[in-house]
Amino acid sequence: MSNEERQTSWFRKVEEDPLLFNEAIEALLGSRVGSFVFVQTPHFHKDYEVNGFYLEPETEHNVLGRIMRVENSITVQKDGDYFVSGKLEVIIKVLRFDNGASIESNVNREDLDSPYELLQFIQMLEDNELDDGSGGQVEFVTEDQLLLVRKFVENVPLGIETFFRDMTSDIQTQPLKQE
Amino acid sequence: MSNKEDQKSWAQKVEENPVLFTEAIEALLISRVGSFVFINESNLGGDLTANGLYYDPDGNDGLLAKIIKVENNVSVSPESSAPDNSDYVVSGHISIIARILRFDGGKSLAVDLQEGYELTHSFSLTHEIESLEDNELCDVDNNPIHFLSDEQLLAVHEFVKNAVVGLGKFSLDLG
Numbered sequence: 001m002s003n004e005e006r007q008t009s010w011f012r013k014v015e016e017d018p019l020l021f022n023e024a025i026e027a028l029l030g031s032r033v034g035s036f037v038f039v040q041t042p043h044f045h046k047d048y049e050v051n052g053f054y055l056e057p058e059t060e061h062n063v064l065g066r067i068m069r070v071e072n073s074i075t076v077q078k079d080g081d082y083f084v085s086g087k088l089e090v091i092i093k094v095l096r097f098d099n100g101a102s103i104e105s106n107v108n109r110e111d112l113d114s115p116y117e118l119l120q121f122i123q124m125l126e127d128n129e130l131d132d133g134s135g136g137q138v139e140f141v142t143e144d145q146l147l148l149v150r151k152f153v154e155n156v157p158l159g160i161e162t163f164f165r166d167m168t169s170d171i172q173t174q175p176l177k178q179e
Numbered sequence: 180m181s182n183k184e185d186q187k188s189w190a191q192k193v194e195e196n197p198v199l200f201t202e203a204i205e206a207l208l209i210s211r212v213g214s215f216v217f218i219n220e221s222n223l224g225g226d227l228t229a230n231g232l233y234y235d236p237d238g239n240d241g242l243l244a245k246i247i248k249v250e251n252n253v254s255v256s257p258e259s260s261a262p263d264n265s266d267y268v269v270s271g272h273i274s275i276i277a278r279i280l281r282f283d284g285g286k287s288l289a290v291d292l293q294e295g296y297e298l299t300h301s302f303s304l305t306h307e308i309e310s311l312e313d314n315e316l317c318d319v320d321n322n323p324i325h326f327l328s329d330e331q332l333l334a335v336h337e338f339v340k341n342a343v344v345g346l347g348k349f350s351l352d353l354g
Contacts, residue, residue, distance in 0.1 A: 057228040096349065097342055097349035152231065153350050159281065160343060
């Protein structure tokens with residue numbers, strides 16, 4: 001379906017029931033709450049430290065976050081043409097395991113003022129493709145990636161013990177070769 | 180003291196007692212065993228993932244490692260046939276092996292920081308000794324290897340302590 005066809009299709013629905021549009025967006029946004037995402041680290045500027053954050057193994061520059069809530073203040077009105085106004089926000093929390101204060105961040109704040117922009121945003125959500133508003137990509141975490149995270153969490157308690165032991169134990173040195 | 184003078188000073192000591200030189204290096208190397216360093220990850224190839232490794236928070240892509248072994252195969256002997264009769268023949272290599280500390284339970288990785296750093300003349304040996312004395316090492320690719328300060332080591336301890344609690348919260352957030 002072309003963009004134009006999609007637009008017409010949506011508009012027809014709005015014409016039948018203007019509330020439907022908002023409900024559809026609401027449902028789409030709502031369905032993303034609880035999803036895990038990898039967000040680009042530059043987004044966090046100075047707050048970001050490597051240790052204690054789960055980094056995407058592929059790039060090492062994206063941190064694991066979870067969508068906490070979405071806020072939708074979009075209104076669609078018809079007065080001959082359709083008018084779209086308002087904004088959509090996706091708020092995530094960056095997950096960290098160093099017991100530091102969690103970081104909530106607005107990764108996607110879209111001010112929409114045309115039906116085309118709204119349609120684009122809906123398309124992005126349907127395709128699980130968000131943008132952090134500064135050009136950075138927000139990637140939804142796949143099942144396989146999530147399994148890796150869980151495995152990591154399982155392994156860390158034992159790993160921490162080893163880590164601590166390695167830090168504190170005396171190391172046996174082999175006698176050095178004498179010339 | 181210039182490098183040339185320094186070299187001469189070492190040379191005189193060697194002349195008095197050639198074993199002294201090797202012993203001094205040995206003692207210096209041994210004193211570094213057990214030290215913590217931040218090493219540049221570019222040495223490690225693509226074997227490592229970021230999660231489970233402790234990074235230098237100040238950047239520089241440094242990974243936490245501990246020096247577990249040093250190997251000294253250097254020998255120094257006077258070269259009486261040298262034209263100015265003041266040269267010393269240095270041969271052999273120094274290896275510094277570190278283990279990267281990880282907290283994800285994965286297999287630890289031992290790396291030879293210097294890959295058998297070859298010493299072939301007295302200047303490079305003097306330079307190497309100075310580096311060790313100043314806690315300033317370089318790996319084979321000339322990347323700096325930073326010894327951890329006490330404050331940095333405390334920060335790592337703090338991290339380990341907090342991670343135990345933090346992981347519980349992390350798991351909850353994962354659902």
